[in-house]
Amino acid sequence: MDKEYKIYQLIHNGDIIYVGQTTKTLARRKANGYKHIPFYKECEIELIEITTDITRETIWIMLYMAMGCELLNKRLGVLAEEERIELRNKNYENNKYAIVEKRREYMKDYYQKNKEIFKIRGLKYRNKICKN
Structure with missing residues (x-):
């Protein structure tokens, strides 16, 4: 059976500030903390989707960045840089x-x-x- 990933977003003051993926429950993931987001406890966590495709996190990150969201993600998902650029361009054109x-x-x-x-x-x- 394929692993299920939960793609989620952190929302602070109504703005999407982080997109992530986990195999844990959302409450457990948030409880583990985010070293680079000191105010994470004030954030809401919302499920975007459940998927078996590990690359979906990157697609959501790229979509939100293209929409102008200033995400605090330190990295852009699991894809290599060339794959990210290709996916971003393809996603944007489509x-x-x-x-x-x-x-x-x-x-x-x-x-x-x-x-x-x-x-x-x-x-x-x-x-x-x-x-x-």
Whole structure:
């Protein structure tokens, strides 16, 4: 029988900050901690999918990064660098318009959540996402 992997995301203040995979329960994985995320206890953990394909974590990481999420992952899944680049390019070309639209929505939501911070810093919201 193939090993089942749980692909999950950590969410902090409504933003996706980490994508990972585990064979353990999500509660157990979170309890083990994350050395590079000191505030992990404040994060919510959500299941994305259960799969037998070990490369799915990398696909989710690439998707979220393409949407503009600033992930705190130290590495990008289990693939070699050349495989990651090839997969990212293929995934982006196949889903270009959906990714651009999701990224626009994410950036609008991000701005709305952080409007006060933008004001304090004197920044303006600019939709600098790729044009169709």
